[in-house]
Amino acid sequence: MPGSHIRLGIDLGGTKTEIAALDPQGRELLRRRVATPAGDYRATIATVAALVRDAERGLGTTGTVGIGTPGSISRASGLLRGSNSVCLNGQAIRRDLEAALAREVRIANDANCFALSEAVDGAAQGAAVVFGVILGTGVGGGLVVHGRVIEGRNAIAGEWGHNPLPWPEAAERPGPRCYCGLTGCIETWLSGPAVERECREATGAALAAPAVVARAAAGDADCEAALVRYEERLARALAHVVNIVDPDAIVLGGGMSNVERLYANVPGLWGRWVFSDRVDTRLLRNVHGDSSGVRGAALLWDEG
Numbered sequence: 001m002p003g004s005h006i007r008l009g010i011d012l013g014g015t016k017t018e019i020a021a022l023d024p025q026g027r028e029l030l031r032r033r034v035a036t037p038a039g040d041y042r043a044t045i046a047t048v049a050a051l052v053r054d055a056e057r058g059l060g061t062t063g064t065v066g067i068g069t070p071g072s073i074s075r076a077s078g079l080l081r082g083s084n085s086v087c088l089n090g091q092a093i094r095r096d097l098e099a100a101l102a103r104e105v106r107i108a109n110d111a112n113c114f115a116l117s118e119a120v121d122g123a124a125q126g127a128a129v130v131f132g133v134i135l136g137t138g139v140g141g142g143l144v145v146h147g148r149v150i151e152g153r154n155a156i157a158g159e160w161g162h163n164p165l166p167w168p169e170a171a172e173r174p175g176p177r178c179y180c181g182l183t184g185c186i187e188t189w190l191s192g193p194a195v196e197r198e199c200r201e202a203t204g205a206a207l208a209a210p211a212v213v214a215r216a217a218a219g220d221a222d223c224e225a226a227l228v229r230y231e232e233r234l235a236r237a238l239a240h241v242v243n244i245v246d247p248d249a250i251v252l253g254g255g256m257s258n259v260e261r262l263y264a265n266v267p268g269l270w271g272r273w274v275f276s277d278r279v280d281t282r283l284l285r286n287v288h289g290d291s292s293g294v295r296g297a298a299l300l301w302d303e304g
């Protein structure tokens with residue numbers, strides 16, 4: 001249900017911080033992006049507060065503030081944890097932002113914001129159960145049921161990127177070390193940097209993920225093999241989700257979601273691991289692209 005007020009959404013990432021304002025009909029009124037002051041927590045809080053104040057000055061009104069960021073706020077301590085922007089970890093980010101902005105602030109995991117945005121009026125609009133996946137520098141997931149983010153008892157629902165790659169082959173054990181302290185996490189196989197590592201190990205060439213995709217399309221056998229392995233691993237990782245949650249739709253976001261062949265190839269593979277005679281789950285490319293983070297953060301105030 002659309003709200004009756006201006007909703008400000010902020011996507012607080014490791015390298016950039018973006019703000020957007022949505023009117024009551026969900027139309028975007030304003031958008032601005034600045035560099036995140038990397039490694040400086042106080043400056044990060046000040047940056048977010050300044051973006052909100054500037055936006056409200058420009059709009060001539062105040063709004064609600066929702067923020068999406070990697071990691072999640074511990075229910076036990078109230079402190080952020082699990083962020084790859086490590087200067088935010090262990091900080092009372094909600095309390096500090098609420099003090100800086102003199103109002104209540106809603107904060108959610110960035111993958112949850114992505115899933116919410118795509119479930120409300122994006123690729124999975126109308127689907128009851130939506131699993132949103134970010135395949136970017138990091139890998140994360142978010143679960144939305146009937147238009148609401150499922151946070152979970154420990155506020156980690158959908159945190160699928162740090163589960164191990166399921167049904168591993170011998171050569172995939174124990175898997176690469178992950179920043180989280182474990183090895184073989186899904187993130188270490190399905191992130192953009194993982195594709196680059198696979199290709200580097202096979203060819204010695206340092207190629208960015210889009211170049212790997214372009215070379216595969218041009219007939220490069222090593223790059224093609226790296227993408228075939230990527231698709232098979234993504235199929236396994238998503239089959240795991242289907243077996244537990246069985247969502248109506250899975251929406252992909254992040255840089256790797258731009259790889260068009262995933263949408264044709266992965267659903268052709270995942271049936272091998274899904275415990276069902278057929279798989280009707282839809283695998284969808286996001287509609288809102290890079291806007292999903294700010295839109296989903298703004299929509300946190302539609303949840304009642």
Ligand SMILES: [Zn+2]
Nearest residue numbers: 162178180185
């Ligand atoms: Zn991990």
